[in-house]
Amino acid sequence: MRYADFTPYDLVLLAQGLGVTVGLFTLTTLVGLLIAALFTLVDYYRVPVLRQVIVTISEALKNSPVLVQLFLVFFGLPAFFHINMTPFVAASLTISLNTAAFAFVIFRSGIDAVEADQVAAAKVYGHSRWQILRFVLLPQAAAFSIGPLVGLLVNQLQVTSLISVIGVFDLTKIGNILNLRTLEPFIVWTVVGLLYYALAKLLASVGARIEKRLRRSVVWEGI
Amino acid sequence: MLEGFLLTVFACTLAIIGAVIIGALMASLRTSGNRIVRGVAFAYSDVFRNTPFIVQLFFFFYGLPEIGIYIGAFETGVIALSIIGGAFVSDVIRSGILAVDQGVIEAAKVSGLSRWTIFTKIVLPIALRTSVRPMGSVLINMVLTSSILSTITINELTGTAKIVASTTFKPFEVYLVLLVLYASLTYALSLLINTVHRRLNRAMDTGGAA
Structure with missing residues (x-):
């Protein structure tokens, strides 16, 4: 057996890589969505200054x-x-913020997509801004946002591949x-590509299921 | 860094032209009547959209010489960027084609135009016009994606910035400037897209469509 041949241990390596990718993707998605939700709150309550800062940051990250x-x-900060920075921390921080920037826009347009009449009606009934957000806007905005959000996350899954560049x-x-050791680019990259593809498809199907459920719970069947 | 900037602009221009050509072709195939043709074109866009660009890039960069195709890193990068861009563009143009008013096609059929003429002279021009805006965000994404070309030894904007950062020992400042440069590049592109959109739609309104 040549040193360059594939070994069963390569499968273990691949599984480990897959684990790191899935783990980092899950972590950054959760953190990113949380930050995006906070951003959306700041935007919704029209907090001065902070709101402009957030919009600027989000634009810079998106562009x-x-x-x-x-x-x-990783290198600059x-x-x-x-300060000390490990590749993993740098990767988590960057991807989380990047996800947040895009998710923020999706959440905001989800809220904007709810008819203004409904908000006006709720105001007339004397509901507070928080109550309007919680009981009028949120359920509908969630249903509107979930489609674009799943699209975003599928894209962010591909984006996580860039963290390999910083180690x-x-x-x-x-x-x-594996590619550099075995010199079998077609086999290695096809397998890696297929793994990403399978993950993306899995994510999309889970997303479609959640979307179905959210759409059902929205009484008004929009658009 | 100016050289890198120009290389990025050059690579993106080539790749964008490539992507629009591939995208228009694939979109045409995806709306064809033949199921197999449609399936192949769908698979193309599905596969390239659901795998990371860096994996595709390595696939071509390390794979092509394996099968006896020796082209430079720059050419490989432009081709890979065109291919993934084409996958996204084909989706945009496809929805543009599907959005063309059925009445227009009916009218063209009644006028006795052949299927080929209807498609190339009527459906495709209309579809391209309505696609300009959504295509814009795809093209902007391609410019951002082009930074990944630096991983296969192409010294475009990001590649040269890396060199400058390591020689000046000021990575924070260099990458911050780089971030602003990319943002202005995409901003310029979005202005260009707006102009094209406006001009094409004006042609539409006055009936001066070619």
Whole structure:
């Protein structure tokens, strides 16, 4: 057996890479959505200054490459602020914020998509701004947002592959290692690609199921 | 970094042209009557949209020489970028084609135009016009994606910034500038897209469609 041959242990490596990718994706999605929800709250209550800051940050994150953001966080922040940064922390931070920037826009347009008449009606009944958000806007906005949100997350799953560049041992990094050792690019990258593809399809089908449920609970069948 | 900037603009321009051509072709195939043709075109867009660009890039970069195709990193990068861009563009144009008013097609059929003429002279031009705006966000995404080309030794904007960052020991400042550069590049592109959109729709209104 040549050193360059595939070994059963390669499967273990691939599984580990897959685990890191899935784990980091799940973590950044949860954190990202949480930040996006906070951003949306700030926007909804029209908090002065903070609101403009958030919009600016979100625009900057949406209009620059994730790779550059990763470099800025991983190489830039430690050099400028003299702090320690591991690849994993840098990756989690960057992808979370990136997800948040895009999800924020989706949430906001979800809220905007609810008819203004409904909000006016709720106001007339004397409901507070919080009650309007919780009982009028949120259920409908959730149903509107879930479609674009799933699309975003499928895209963010692909984006996680970039963290391999700053040295996180995710699926792409493992692919890189196997590729350089075995010199079988077609086999290695096809397998890695298929794994990503399967994950994306899984995510999309779960998303479709959630969307169905949310749409059912919205009484007014919009659009 | 100016050289890198120009290389990014050059690579993106080539890739965008490639992506629009591939996208228009694939969209046409996806709306064809033949099921197999439709299936193949759908699979193309499905596969390339659901796998990471960096994986596709490595696939071509390391894979092509394996089968005896020796082209430079730059060419490989442009081709890979065109292919993934084409997958997204084909989706946009496809919905543009499906949105063309059935009445227009009926009218063209009644006028005795052949299927080919109807498609190339009537359906496709209308579809391209309505697709300009959604296509814009795809193209902006392509510009951002082009930064990944730096991973296969192409010294475009991100690649040169990496070099500058490591020689000046000021990574924070360099990458911040880089972020602003990309943002202005995408902003310029969005202005361009708005102009094209406005101009095409004006042509539509006055009936001056070619």
